[in-house]
Amino acid sequence: MPFTHTVRGERFVFADLRELLARANEPKSGDALAGLAAGSERERVAAKCALADVPLRQLVGEPVVDPDTDDVSRLVLDSLDHKAFARIRSLTVGEFREFLLSDATTGDTLRELKWGITPEAAAAVAKLMGNKELVYAAAKVRNVTRCRNTLGQRGVFGVRVQPNHPTDDLAGILVSALDGLAYGCGDAVIGVNPATDSVETVGAILRLLDRLITELGAPTQACCLAHITTQLAALERGAPVDLLFQSVAGTQAANASFGVTLAMLKEGRERVLASHRARPVTWAGDQVMYFETGQGSALSAEAHHGVDQLTLEARAQAVARAFDPFLVNTVVGFIGPEYLADERQITRAGLEDHFVGKLLGLPMGVDVCYTNHADADQNSADNLLLLLAAAGCNYVMGVPCADDVMLNYQSTSYHDAATVRDLFGLAPAPEFRDWLEANGITRAGKLTSAERPALLGTAAKVLAATNSDERYA
Known part of the structure; x- marks a missing residue:
């Protein structure tokens, strides 16, 4: 199903999710080399607006690469925690962005959700964020x-x-x-x-x-x-x-x-x-x-x-x-x-x-x-x-x-x-x-500004052992 959005009277049509995701991306020379990048800033804005209205469940239901021929797609689908995903499945990408930036959403919340977040959903929401927002949201999470x-x-x-x-x-x-x-x-x-x-x-x-x-x-x-x-x-x-x-x-x-x-x-x-x-x-x-x-x-x-x-x-x-x-x-x-x-x-x-x-x-x-x-x-x-x-x-x-x-x-x-x-x-x-x-x-x-004799002594010892011990030859 195509996606459409109009910017200042100009109507843009995106054939599928792959094209929509690509056109919504910030400028990358590689995307341009592959012929995937937006042709103008106006098209990029249109793609971002259209992407913001896409439900997260649609990103799961329409894989960008066929899982029957690609084991990464199959891995993504098989590893999805449906219970965790149920908490966010009704959100659009734009609403997911607001959820991530909300003060009420903590690092603990996001850690609990991680197996319910697909890579396509994570990439999609990143496309709607400014650099400062990427920093702010990432800083909430500590993965130990x-x-x-x-x-x-x-x-x-x-x-x-x-x-x-x-x-x-x-x-x-x-x-x-x-x-x-x-x-x-x-x-x-x-x-x-x-x-x-x-x-x-x-x-x-x-x-x-x-x-x-x-x-x-x-x-x-x-x-x-x-x-x-x-x-x-x-x-x-x-x-x-x-x-x-x-x-x-x-x-x-x-x-x-x-x-x-x-x-x-x-x-x-x-x-x-x-x-x-x-x-x-x-x-x-x-x-x-x-x-x-x-x-x-x-x-x-x-x-x-x-x-x-x-x-x-x-x-x-x-x-x-x-x-x-x-x-x-x-x-x-x-x-x-x-x-x-x-x-x-x-x-x-x-x-x-x-x-x-x-x-x-x-x-x-x-x-x-x-x-x-x-x-x-x-x-x-x-x-x-x-x-x-x-x-x-x-x-x-x-x-x-x-x-x-x-x-x-x-x-x-x-x-x-x-x-x-x-x-x-x-x-x-x-x-x-x-x-x-x-x-x-x-x-x-x-x-400290102290000399490091212990480090230097260790270097000499390790190097001597390396040169003499046949296990290290």
């Missing part, structure tokens, strides 16, 4: 998760230490990781993107990070962000896996382009949980998955089925939600300007992705980043970083000098994260905060 430590509480702002190295040099990774720890970062995860997706490399990195965490007694977790099959092969050979990582997308075909299926994710999670039970580690909880998403991934794989970037991002987050993750983050500007062209689009997408993820119940972080050929700079990143801190973002990236020398893109630095914590009165994960205080890295929550 537990692995070796606890993340997501109100007042906690986590940081992933991202010590990538262009040749996977273990000494270089170690030094960058220690640099981040000295700035009080690393409570979310010490996570390395390997330059080489080989079982040997991934195993060596995981063993290095595990030894570093063990020697320091640091209450955090490690991850090597290789393909899921490579990580599981390393696990099979005895490598310690705290978090199992995988990039995911919003359609079955897009996930296939990543070489992953829902069944693989389920099996991988079960294998890592089993390995945790056999390790002499005290776990705060059993959330063992780490997912990355990002607007544009399905389009870049030519697997978008005529659906806009934001709606597909929400569906990717629904995939992540099904596996009870410890961490999820959107790499918001990483895919490139063909999908998010400039500061305005990157900022908007970051706030959208964070809001939608929070609404779906996810522990959302954001990689506040851009590629060097995008129309953005570090001031752009600063702006989004501050907005996300106000929105209650679970964590961001900590990259040496904000410049990833392996992935060749720009992100946020260790000192950026430390500044935001200080500015907003935020703290690391509680277990990690206590460790920082006990080791003199912070005092009363403030970074």
Whole structure:
């Protein structure tokens, strides 16, 4: 059934929900590249007005991708909590927006509803919100998760230490990781993107990070962000896996382009949980998955089925939600300007992705980043970083000098994260905060100017063990 709306005497017709959702989206270069974007601001306004009148039950009843041919659509329908959905099913998208922004709607209310909110509903309501409203609504929700430590509480702002190295040099990774720890970062995860997706490399990195965490007694977790099959092969050979990582997308075909299926994710999670039970580690909880998403991934794989970037991002987050993750983050500007062209689009997408993820119940972080050929700079990143801190973002990236020398893109630095914590009165994960205080890295929550001989001594010890112990060779 088509949707229509008239703006100043001009009548606009939208053929179906997919087209309506796409035309109502804020400007994205990827939607324009796919031929899905509104042709004018007047058409965009007409689409938003028409979308505001769509009942949420219609978004459930008319999937944007056929569930008979797409397992993500089937997952969304099968996982819908009909009792929770009954509380909002009669609302239109516009009324849902008012509900979310109401003072009477609390974070507890939204957590109770999360399995009754479909990704399409979350994406639709985001399209009707301004940036300030995305920040305000997201800030209500705190999604807390537990692995070796606890993340997501109100007042906690986590940081992933991202010590990538262009040749996977273990000494270089170690030094960058220690640099981040000295700035009080690393409570979310010490996570390395390997330059080489080989079982040997991934195993060596995981063993290095595990030894570093063990020697320091640091209450955090490690991850090597290789393909899921490579990580599981390393696990099979005895490598310690705290978090199992995988990039995911919003359609079955897009996930296939990543070489992953829902069944693989389920099996991988079960294998890592089993390995945790056999390790002499005290776990705060059993959330063992780490997912990355990002607007544009399905389009870049030519697997978008005529659906806009934001709606597909929400569906990717629904995939992540099904596996009870410890961490999820959107790499918001990483895919490139063909999908998010400039500061305005990157900022908007970051706030959208964070809001939608929070609404779906996810522990959302954001990689506040851009590629060097995008129309953005570090001031752009600063702006989004501050907005996300106000929105209650679970964590961001900590990259040496904000410049990833392996992935060749720009992100946020260790000192950026430390500044935001200080500015907003935020703290690391509680277990990690206590460790920082006990080791003199912070005092009363403030970074100290003391030398870090213990960290340097640990570096030498870990590196010597890495070079001499054949298990770490």
